[in-house]
Amino acid sequence: MLEIRLHGRGGQGAVTSAELLAQAAIKEGKYGQAFPSFGPERRGAPVVAFCRIDEKQIKIRSNINEPDIVLVLDPSILRIVDVAAGLKGDGILVTNTKHKADEIRKELNLKCKLAVVNANGIAREELGLPITNTTMLGALLKAKAVVSPDSLIEPLRERFGRIAEKNIRAFKRAFKETELAF
Amino acid sequence: MGKRIGLEVSLSAAEAVKMADVDCIAAYPITPQTHIVEHLSELVNNGELDAEFIPVESEHSAMSVCAGIAAVGARAFTCTSSQGLALMNEIVHIVSSMRLPMVMILANRSLSAPISIWNDHTDVMSVRDCGWVQVFANNGQEVFDHVLFGYRVAESEKVMLPVMIHVDGFILTHVIEPVEFWETEQVERYLPEFKPVHALHPDRPVTMGCIAGPPIFSEVKVAQDEALIQSKSEIISAWKELGDIVGRNYKPIEGYKHEDAETLFITQGCFGETVSLAVDALRDEGKSVGLLMDRLWRPFPFEEFRQAVENAKSLIVIDRAISYGGQGGPLALDLRSALYKEKNEPIITNFICGLASRDVTIDDFKNIYNRSMEKIKVNPREEDFEYYGVRGK
Numbered sequence: 001m002l003e004i005r006l007h008g009r010g011g012q013g014a015v016t017s018a019e020l021l022a023q024a025a026i027k028e029g030k031y032g033q034a035f036p037s038f039g040p041e042r043r044g045a046p047v048v049a050f051c052r053i054d055e056k057q058i059k060i061r062s063n064i065n066e067p068d069i070v071l072v073l074d075p076s077i078l079r080i081v082d083v084a085a086g087l088k089g090d091g092i093l094v095t096n097t098k099h100k101a102d103e104i105r106k107e108l109n110l111k112c113k114l115a116v117v118n119a120n121g122i123a124r125e126e127l128g129l130p131i132t133n134t135t136m137l138g139a140l141l142k143a144k145a146v147v148s149p150d151s152l153i154e155p156l157r158e159r160f161g162r163i164a165e166k167n168i169r170a171f172k173r174a175f176k177e178t179e180l181a182f
Numbered sequence: 183m184g185k186r187i188g189l190e191v192s193l194s195a196a197e198a199v200k201m202a203d204v205d206c207i208a209a210y211p212i213t214p215q216t217h218i219v220e221h222l223s224e225l226v227n228n229g230e231l232d233a234e235f236i237p238v239e240s241e242h243s244a245m246s247v248c249a250g251i252a253a254v255g256a257r258a259f260t261c262t263s264s265q266g267l268a269l270m271n272e273i274v275h276i277v278s279s280m281r282l283p284m285v286m287i288l289a290n291r292s293l294s295a296p297i298s299i300w301n302d303h304t305d306v307m308s309v310r311d312c313g314w315v316q317v318f319a320n321n322g323q324e325v326f327d328h329v330l331f332g333y334r335v336a337e338s339e340k341v342m343l344p345v346m347i348h349v350d351g352f353i354l355t356h357v358i359e360p361v362e363f364w365e366t367e368q369v370e371r372y373l374p375e376f377k378p379v380h381a382l383h384p385d386r387p388v389t390m391g392c393i394a395g396p397p398i399f400s401e402v403k404v405a406q407d408e409a410l411i412q413s414k415s416e417i418i419s420a421w422k423e424l425g426d427i428v429g430r431n432y433k434p435i436e437g438y439k440h441e442d443a444e445t446l447f448i449t450q451g452c453f454g455e456t457v458s459l460a461v462d463a464l465r466d467e468g469k470s471v472g473l474l475m476d477r478l479w480r481p482f483p484f485e486e487f488r489q490a491v492e493n494a495k496s497l498i499v500i501d502r503a504i505s506y507g508g509q510g511g512p513l514a515l516d517l518r519s520a521l522y523k524e525k526n527e528p529i530i531t532n533f534i535c536g537l538a539s540r541d542v543t544i545d546d547f548k549n550i551y552n553r554s555m556e557k558i559k560v561n562p563r564e565e566d567f568e569y570y571g572v573r574g575k
Contacts, residue, residue, distance in 0.1 A: 022358045022359070023187075023188035027188070031359070032188055032358070033359050034357065034359075035358070038299075038301075038352035038356065038539055059458055059459055060455070060456055060544065061353055061357075061452050061455055062456055062544070063541050155188075
């Protein structure tokens with residue numbers, strides 16, 4: 001089973017990212033489970049969402065404390081939340097940042113595998129605003145092929161309707177532009 | 183087989199209500215039930231569901247409207263949580279006493295105070311004795327299936343009682359997971375048209391819920407209790423037929439690696455699935471442990487429990503609610519009564535945990551197992567129950 005923890009700020013769509021991933025996995029015939037950290041949602045406050053993907057039925061219903069992958073949607077979260085907490089030894093931290101992987105590694109004293117992308121920049125250019133949930137899914141899939149990129153396209157279209165194409169462009173660009181430091 | 187899609191459990195529950203072709207939805211939004219009602223209002227607004235959506239001013243009105251709808255012989259649905267259930271409590275008792283069939287989903291949430299929007303079973307237990315058929319669902323698929331099952335049982339001429347489906351708030355209501363929809367043809371086969379035994383109609387006047395004094399009240403209430411107890415056979419046959427149609431088999435209590443186990447966990451709601459993984463982990467360590475998940479809460483499956491625990495030496499009952507000043511959680515109380523003076527009566531330890539969605543992990547359940555083993559070695563009656571994972575305890 002693959003466990004992903006997503007960090008973002010309320011309103012940035014971390015829950016939607018988790019949901020789209022689970023839906024893509026389910027479309028592939030796998031099992032997917034996505035859920036938010038339960039509580040009153042506040043725009044701008046740090047929030048967490050969770051996603052599990054497995055070949056067999058997912059029975060566990062507790063939070064993800066030891067993720068395989070951590071996905072950070074907002075660079076400002078890195079300095080206020082210990083996003084790497086519990087990350088497995090060979091786990092990957094995928095983050096939105098305009099800095100290079102080495103700079104982030106040094107600043108936050110991270111030992112894990114890193115994948116970085118300037119998702120704010122991409123989202124601003126493609127969507128016109130720094131909502132990075134779909135962009136960061138591109139970075140995630142570059143870091144690890146948890147689902148096939150094609151499986152995500154249909155859930156993206158269903159979810160975003162007339163603004164789907166912009167989101168798909170942002171998703172594909174992030175897939176190309178993500179820097180891996182494994 | 184219907185389509186298999188990834189959908190939030192609340193939304194798939196609403197889709198099941200649509201498939202049940204209800205005539206009227208009367209509901210008031212309350213966290214964490216909100217997404218169910220919102221989605222139903224969308225379905226009605228879009229014309230996908232031909233039903234009246236009555237946005238009432240309170241839960242008391244929601245249940246009152248549903249009473250009226252069922253009384254004229256139409257299919258009613260509502261859902262609520264916690265404080266909403268507390269506010270509708272008066273009418274919850276009335277609809278079962280008046281033998282009005284309907285289905286309500288209760289998105290399980292703590293009762294205040296302090297305010298908690300999170301999940302536990304304290305609201306469930308506040309209506310334990312309300313006379314409804316009550317079932318717990320462990321995952322999104324079970325919620326979907328049990329909406330259709332609910333109407334099938336409620337409207338059966340042999341039952342004529344409302345059905346409440348317990349769904350853990352947030353932990354289940356807000357999870358996206360795969361659900362297999364039913365085909366329309368399967369629903370039509372399973373759920374016949376509602377034909378009430380008695381219905382309000384201007385041409386055929388009847389009185390429902392009138393006054394009953396000392397000469398008749400007891401007889402009416404005993405008949406009601408007998409109806410609930412006897413509903414079990416209809417419940418079991420409705421599950422059997424559901425299995426024949428969609429291939430998923432449900433029972434009053436569901437066992438997991440329980441047949442040869444010396445120790446059995448007993449759970450309600452979606453704790454069960456996590457405990458099944460703790461059972462796997464403990465089995466890997468050589469422990470003789472299994473699990474029974476209570477699906478049917480009322481009528482309580484006494485006989486099924488007596489049989490299922492026959493070979494067990496001890497039980498670990500997990501409650502997600504407090505019976506203040508009582509001798510343990512509500513599930514443990516019923517089990518102790520059910521098994522009292524049975525031959526080879528197992529030792530029962532009881533743990534209350536997970537209040538207001540406090541996370542309970544596989545490791546926690548392993549700890550609970552170890553704690554239970556310690557307790558029964560020393561003196562099982564010393565403490566009849568304990569709180570797990572509470573600071574200062």
